[in-house]
Amino acid sequence: MFAEEELIRYQRQLIIPDIGEEGQKKLKKSHVIIAGVGGLGSISASYLVAAGVGHITLVDGDRVELTNLNRQILHWTGDVDKWKVDSASLKLREMNPYCRITTVPERITIHNVMDIFGNCSFIVDATDNFQTRQVLNMASLKKKIPFVYGGVNQFSGMITTFIPGETPCFECVFSKMAPSEKSAGILGPVPGVIASMQAMEVLKLILGVGEPLKGKMLHFSLLNMKFRVISIEKNPDCSMCGV
Amino acid sequence: MSSDNIEIILNGFKTKIASNTSIGQLLVLLNEGDLQVIVECNNQFVFPKNYFTTLIQDGDKIEMINPDFGG
Numbered sequence: 600m601f602a603e604e605e606l607i608r609y610q611r612q613l614i615i616p617d618i619g620e621e622g623q624k625k626l627k628k629s630h631v632i633i634a635g636v637g638g639l640g641s642i643s644a645s646y647l648v649a650a651g652v653g654h655i656t657l658v659d660g661d662r663v664e665l666t667n668l669n670r671q672i673l674h675w676t677g678d679v680d681k682w683k684v685d686s687a688s689l690k691l692r693e694m695n696p697y698c699r700i701t702t703v704p705e706r707i708t709i710h711n712v713m714d715i716f717g718n719c720s721f722i723v724d725a726t727d728n729f730q731t732r733q734v735l736n737m738a739s740l741k742k743k744i745p746f747v748y749g750g751v752n753q754f755s756g757m758i759t760t761f762i763p764g765e766t767p768c769f770e771c772v773f774s775k776m777a778p779s780e781k782s783a784g785i786l787g788p789v790p791g792v793i794a795s796m797q798a799m800e801v802l803k804l805i806l807g808v809g810e811p812l813k814g815k816m817l818h819f820s821l822l823n824m825k826f827r828v829i830s831i832e833k834n835p836d837c838s839m840c841g842v
Numbered sequence: 843m844s845s846d847n848i849e850i851i852l853n854g855f856k857t858k859i860a861s862n863t864s865i866g867q868l869l870v871l872l873n874e875g876d877l878q879v880i881v882e883c884n885n886q887f888v889f890p891k892n893y894f895t896t897l898i899q900d901g902d903k904i905e906m907i908n909p910d911f912g913g
Contacts, residue, residue: 639913727913750910757910773909775890776878783912790913816887818907825854827905831887 640725641673642794660706670787736769771834848900866893
């Protein structure tokens with residue numbers, strides 16, 4: 600299943616007892632959707648590709664802009680005006696040629712989401728708006744696949760893992776929101792931290808190890824290094840996942 | 843502190859409020875009644891439908907969090 604070079608490439612994680620060759624095989628067989636290739640997606644995609652996830656689908660309907668470059672570190676100065684999925688896939692293929700990368704230069708909508716997501720097993724939320732997250736939530740519930748939410752704003756970030764049938768869903772938590780469409784101020788390390796955690800959540804789920812953030816939301820401010828975990832129950836009246 | 847007041851930790855700061863205040867009333871007092879925040883009480887998420895039936899107790903730790911939707 601693995602080329603000799605892959606065994607060398609992954610050596611430092613293969614020696615972790617909770618991973619080993621069996622775990623690496625699970626990673627190689629996995630298909631993860633990265634919804635958005637901006638500040639969050641640049642980081643989560645990098646770690647998942649580097650770790651040896653076998654198939655990554657990048658979805659983003661935007662082109663690289665100069666204002667992205669303070670935080671979206673898969674996109675460089677020469678990439679301005681390119682599709683983000685093309686800019687990102689170029690570097691990711693160079694990072695790990697053993698990872699299959701599919702690119703979809705489209706905005707995710709209620710009309711195309713089920714086709715785009717195909718047979719993927721995990722959704723990483725790397726979007727930058729509320730409405731697309733509602734669509735991801737719907738797809739997660741319909742396909743019964745985990746949806747790792749992450750969001751950032753200025754110096755703070757939030758993350759939780761939604762697992763259909765087991766945990767609350769996005770709508771349970773954010774049902775009454777009507778957030779502003781204004782661009783959020785963001786400093787690069789903040790999505791860096793959240794997206795690293797999102798990648799870790801996906802890796803734990805694939806490997807079946809550790810304790811993912813199920814029914815728990817981690818919220819932090821990197822300005823004062825305050826981290827807190829909030830317990831969240833399923834909302835029995837939820838319009839999306841309630842019975 | 844008057845017997846009609848209780849002391850809570852609100853967004854990290856000691857704060858006195860009237861006893862029998864609900865989370866919904868507190869949100870209104872703080873001009874956060876537009877539901878653009880999520881509320882946690884003692885590390886537990888509070889559903890919006892329970893805001894006006896959840897009475898704040900002496901010593902409660904309450905955080906109002908602006909959700910993060912950037913990426």
